[in-house]
Amino acid sequence: MAMLLREALGESLRRVRTDQGRTLREVSTDARVSLGYLSEVERGQKEASSELLAAICDALDVEIADLLLDAGNAMRPAELAGSEFESTVVIPAPADHRKATALAAA
Secondary structure, eight states: OOOOHHHHHHHHHHHHHHHTTOOHHHHHHHHTOOHHHHHHHHTTOSOOOHHHHHHHHHHHTOOHHHHHHHHHHHHSOGGGTTSTTOOOEEEOOOTTOSSOEEEOOO
16 A cells, blocks of 8 residues: 555654654644644654644744655655655754754655
8 A cells, every 4th residue: 555645744754853853742842732643643643734734844943845845755656766756855954953854765
């Protein structure tokens, strides 16, 4: 079965958060969303609204467009991986984080 958008978004969000060295609690507090709900979004169990995605992306200091591009690349069929259609998305780290957050299609 093909990967669902909510699963790809969750994977991308978790990757950004962990690359920044942040906890679920920190991001959930900054995004003003419950810890449990954020966890379910990251695990691909809940479909996040655009408002919720915006709040989470603001908390992570990343652009929604970059997150969506990364999720789209993750959903690309394996036979197109590495082709001219695949691109790497790099989400720059916020100024207050030391590690750069680079996302590449899996």
